[in-house]
Amino acid sequence: MSVLIRLAIVATLAETGFVHAKLYLGGYRVIPYIGPMFLLQAAVSFAVAALLLFAAPVVLRLLAAGAAAGALFGFVLSRTVGVFGFTERGFDPAPDALLSVLAEVLCLLLIGVLWAGELRRRRPAL
Amino acid sequence: MGMPIISKRKVAALALVGSVGLISACGTPAPTLTAPNSSLAGMPGASGSTSMPGMDMPSSSAAASAPAAPVSGTTVAITNFAFSPASLSVKVGTKVTWTNKDGDAHTVTSTGSGGPLNSPAMATNDTFSYTFTTAGTFNYLCTIHPFMTAVVTVTP
């Protein structure tokens, strides 16, 4: 069961990394601060997703959650107060923004499920 | 088993140091297009996402346009991006001379159209003179830095 969850996390991480890489190559790379952050997010997402294929130790789960949560946080900031002067509206660019947000939310949920499942296994009586 | 335990606190400290080290290392490959003073991106003057460009600032500029009590005399100094005195009072027939003491060029130009003041570009130490032949209030500004405004009041 947890194998499936782990592989699902791999998929969501790969998706958010892919979207950020695609947007980076498609032009976001020239935006100051945003460009490099997209690159970082994509690189970390792909790297952690690749490693998660083998195991899901705490370190990788934290990194995966960080990549997903960081991207979500950046998304919210860019629609509200702005990130270093950069703002966008709604779910632009479509459909990438929506796909990425869904993938990140799902990723975080799955990591939570995995972690909760382990807690339950460690204390079977409770 | 008999293995030495490393305290949680040490691990947390290590993790923190490691992360800070990484983040600062990540900070260096900045893209070539960010300016040396790219911290401007969050500057107060560049208003955030909601207010649109080109909005008029209700407040007056830094120095020049403060409505001061008119000073009498025949010279106006242009210094620190301001006309000094900002409000001059003279009698009809007086010749007023402006001197540019600033590092940048300035002009003495009547506000709006049809006014009598229309100096050429004045470099540092250049002067411009005009004799006021009619009474009235003559508002003027520098066309290069239009936030520099002043007035000459001519009395009969």
Add this chain to the structure above:
Amino acid sequence: MREHIEEQETGPEGMTRRQLMRHAGWFGGAVLLSVVGGEVISSLATDATAASDPNTLKFVQVSDSHIGFTGPANTDVTASFEHALDRVNSLGFRPDFVMHTGDLTHLSTPAQFDQVKQMLSTARTDRVFVVPGEHDSVGDGGKAYRQAFGANTAGDGWYSFDTHGVHFLALVNTLALEKFGHLGNDQLDFVRKDLAGVKSDTPVVVFSHIPLFAMYPQWGWSTDDSLQVINMLRRFSSVTCLNGHVHQLFTKTEGNITFHSATTTAYPLPKPGTAPQPTPQVLPARQLQDALGIRSVTYREGDQLLALKEERLT
């Protein structure tokens, strides 16, 4: 697949050294892989910008040469501008055009315009475009400027052109100034009519001297009627506004529009809020060269945004 191995439990005091090594190992592996991944992705970006690709548009923006300025902030602006043009000619590619975003001269004299025109002709490029700055229209409403550079322009000197699938607008917001930059109704009409026939997925680039956004209104670094133009530009998928006037690099993005201010080839001005007035700043020689520069812009057909590269004059 091997699951998370329940080794010696992390006891109340902490973890074993072996566990720490394992955690560090995974972390290190993730870092390494991330670096590799990052390199791969960014190399994909630079690979694609083939310099020899004829469909790639490359142009250069220079600004604020202030020929005729004398002062401690730069005792030889002419040499600085020559240096800048040398950089343009040694970028490693021939730009499709060079755009000067204003304040070509310092005092609008015909002699200064002649000198700038002659210097610009040394740029190895196919075309040179300009827009005037407020220093180019002192005392004559822009007459001397238009005599030198007004060919094929309308009104005060505005115009538009298309190349490589990009639509360019060159606007004049430095005449009839009252506190801020000003476009005027005639020019707004021109822009409206000009943009009517442009498809929304065409990238648009707008040149002007004074910023079209409120960068620092206290010093006049803003345009009082640009909102109407901004609204006309909202329907396009990608709009880039390149301006001069402020003598420093600055970028701001709002939705589909990105504003990039360019630096000067003459003398630096203070950052907003760091000085009481926009006075020419006196810097030691090497810092001065760092503050001066040109900008090269690349656009690959199919990209959403333009890629900017700032080149300092050091």
